[in-house]
Amino acid sequence: MNTIDKFDTKSKDVLFALEQTRKEFWNIDRATANFLNMLIKMHNSKNVLELGTSNGYSAIWLADALRHTGGKLTTIEFWDKRQSVAKENFKICKVDSLIEPLLGSALAILDEMGSEVKQGTREPFDFIFIDANKLEYIEYFHKIDPLLKFGGIIAADNTISHAKKVEPYIKALEEHPNYQNQMLNFEAGLFLSYKVQV
Numbered sequence: 001m002n003t004i005d006k007f008d009t010k011s012k013d014v015l016f017a018l019e020q021t022r023k024e025f026w027n028i029d030r031a032t033a034n035f036l037n038m039l040i041k042m043h044n045s046k047n048v049l050e051l052g053t054s055n056g057y058s059a060i061w062l063a064d065a066l067r068h069t070g071g072k073l074t075t076i077e078f079w080d081k082r083q084s085v086a087k088e089n090f091k092i093c094k095v096d097s098l099i100e101p102l103l104g105s106a107l108a109i110l111d112e113m114g115s116e117v118k119q120g121t122r123e124p125f126d127f128i129f130i131d132a133n134k135l136e137y138i139e140y141f142h143k144i145d146p147l148l149k150f151g152g153i154i155a156a157d158n159t160i161s162h163a164k165k166v167e168p169y170i171k172a173l174e175e176h177p178n179y180q181n182q183m184l185n186f187e188a189g190l191f192l193s194y195k196v197q198v
């Protein structure tokens with residue numbers, strides 16, 4: 001099966017159109033999107049978090065996998081115009097009911113989520129995709145580590161294309177006793193981290 005053939009005609013039109021403008025909106029490439037979609041299914045992830053929605057390209061692929069696992073996606077974006085475009089795309093692709101789009105700074109929202117998980121009012125995540133501000137990856141990690149379940153996965157994009165900027169993140173994960181890691185040679189570099197103990 002061609003990776004994009006799983007989608008209906010309207011969704012394919014949206015995804016093809018977004019692929020034409022991907023350099024402007026900084027979207028992941030189709031191979032990375034398809035891999036994340038497969039990984040969510042293989043891992044049977046149910047509660048997924050994305051940092052960096054942009055116009056929704058990656059979120060549509062993540063949410064499509066969640067149709068199979070019965071899960072849901074929360075995705076964070078601080079640029080309101082981009083989030084509005086993403087919400088329209090979610091409706092056309094019929095994934096809007098699976099996605100909670102949050103508007104605001106990822107760091108501030110992660111702080112709120114931290115308190116909610118501590119209070120037991122929010123479920124911890126089992127899969128987190130990082131694709132927002134490259135210089136903030138290390139700060140995202142400190143805030144998402146307590147939000148990620150044992151056996152959870154973090155996938156971080158642009159870890160080869162922006163190697164210098166994400167260096168503190170890679171170093172922290174590689175030195176961390178609770179994570180097993182692997183860099184994958186996709187277009188921009190995808191760094192996978194598996195939480196093997198807590």
Ligand SMILES: C[S@@+](CC[C@H](N)C(=O)[O-])C[C@H]1O[C@@H](n2cnc3c(N)ncnc32)[C@H](O)[C@@H]1O
Pocket residue numbers: 025026027028051052053054055056057058059076077078079082104105106107131132133136
């Ligand atoms: C690389 S793009 C995301 C692309 C998207 N994941 C995709 O592949 O379709 C990064 C997005 O993160 C947003 N962003 C950057 N820093 C952020 C922050 N601190 N909080 C929330 N959003 C942020 C940007 O506005 C941008 O739209």
